[in-house]
Amino acid sequence: MPRRTATLLASTLTLIALLCIALLAPAPYSEMSPGPTVNTLGDYEGDTVIQITGHKTYPAAGNLNMTTVRVTGADYSMNLVESLLGWARRSDKVVEHDTLYPQGQTAEEADQQNAEEFTESQDSAKVAALEELKIPVPSRVIVAAVVKGGAAEGLLHAGDVIKDVDGTAITKPEQVAGLVTKHKAGEKVVFTIVPAADAKKKSTTTRQVSVTTRTSHDDGPARAVVGIQAGVEHLFPFTIDIKLADVGGPSAGMMFALGIIDKLTPGDLTGGKFVAGTGTIADDGTVGPIGGISLKTIGARNKGAKYFLTPADNCEEAAKDIPSGLTLVKVKTLDDALAALKDIKAGDDSALPSCSKS
Template sequence: MSRRAVALMVAGSLTLLLALCAALLPVPYVALSPGPTENTIGDVQGKPVISISGHQIYPADGKLSLVTVAYQGGPDNRLDLLTALRGWVDSTIAVVPEEAIFPRTSSIQQVEEQNTQEMTDSQQSATAAALNALKIPIQESISVAETDKGTPAEGKLKAGDEITAVDGTKVTTLDAVAAGVQKHKPGEPVTFSVQRNGAPTQVTINAGKSQDGRTMVGVRMQTTYKFPFKVDISVGDVGGPSAGMMFSLGIYDKLTPGSLTGGVSVAGTGTIDPQGDVGPIGGIEQKMVGARRAGATVFLTPGANCEDAVKAVPKGLRLVKVTTLDDAIKALDALRAGSKDLPACPAS
């Protein structure tokens, strides 16, 4: 074999080896793909997704499925370049910068904890929205989520404290608590009446001053709800707030006679607040693909996501535009009645 042939063989082998090594190099991207679906009026691993006790429930058929996005990659398990390239050419996968999912300001554990908390909050809001839609009274209260380090409230107010009054004035909203604090100047005492572990107590805190000069004590609050009966939601390892609307529909369906879907396989997505307003979510393209793969023919789409959804809707999936829980219920009522006049995402 000539020297030239040997040189070409060696060069080719080295080029191939370098290409293989480059393809296996980790890159700071995350691949988002269609995730599993769960029927909110069905079971998962033999257990109802939504369990209600203390109130009459009714059988439901069809499907009201929440949809998810699976991800591959992340700071502790980065994608290799070859996997990222495959994702870039696959229309059902979105390859996004790692920081879009895992901000540099947060650890992986913090991101996971936030997703878990958002799921918990969405379940509370979903239950409140469904009961409000049914005109079932619920009680709201204000509780302490956490206190900021180095602020006057640290060590005085505790997570779980229910704030009932500020300076003797009853409060039932977050704004009312904030207004009570803002009546004071920095350095003045603010007295909170709280329920702590079921017992009433008073906590007096000398107010501080925020960077923008406002009076503050350094407490983060949240609205909590007391429902007249028990609603449990179990979906396993799913995080984030985007299943809120579908939880609400599942609860509503179980608490009302008849079938909300009329036996149709319906999927959807969207955040929800206690008043029933539906908000946008991320990963709409992947969620639609997951819904269609699971057999859904109707997809309840947040109005703010319509523009992106119409560009990537899979064949056989009908988009129905919703902005409130009431919109979704009315659309399903119309669908069950055989109406073809449903609010649709407008074509771009």
């Protein structure tokens, strides 16, 4: 083989090898795609999604589907070929890895965060639904978490009910930090609590616990701390269980609240129609924005949804690419969602608040 031909062949093979390495090398991206959409009024993988005991329930027809986004795992590295294919698909979205898993978050940390957000979302959905139905939901302030190595470790425990701090009655979690920071580091704070084990037995017997404050070491100003996080525990008058395996995050809150209301009231909120949606829910019924809205509308329409309840703050993004045959309905609160369902049930689509691009 002539030297010139051999050189050209070697160069070509080297170029091909370099291209293959570049295309198959890990890229700093993750992929999002439409995930499962589940009817909150029905069953999923053998379990009734919303199970209510201790209160009268009613059969509910139609669909109130929560929607999800499927994402590549924190430990999965896409290569350039996969990234290019993902960018080319309308139904998928390729984003920087750090967008989904910030600061090197591990798969275990991501799963834990999603599980915690999902639990909090269920709790808020129950509160919002029952408050909407004028069913009182008492609450109490508890020790939500104890910082490992903190001043309160071994003295206070997660689940302890905080009755007062230094003699001041506690009705809101934020009061706790305010009263602790009135002290100087090294001073004692006296907590009156019902221990978690006793609280579970519905005991009201209290005891006092003294904790010596320390100086904070976070990014904020130096202050006295005891190393606990206060939270709220709701005391539901009956049992509401939400059974949905392999789902995390807070975005199904609104749809769970609507499903609970539908099961606790006669008739059907949807009139038998297929409604899907998404959105976080606060205890007061405020609906918040979520991520991956365009993928959720695709997943909902593919499943058969005709209407999609859309958080107001997601409307502009969702309206840029509406799947054919799907009506986006703008909602800011649980009351908005219920009003929209009333119009959908009546067939009055012209009354529905719609999403627009601007």
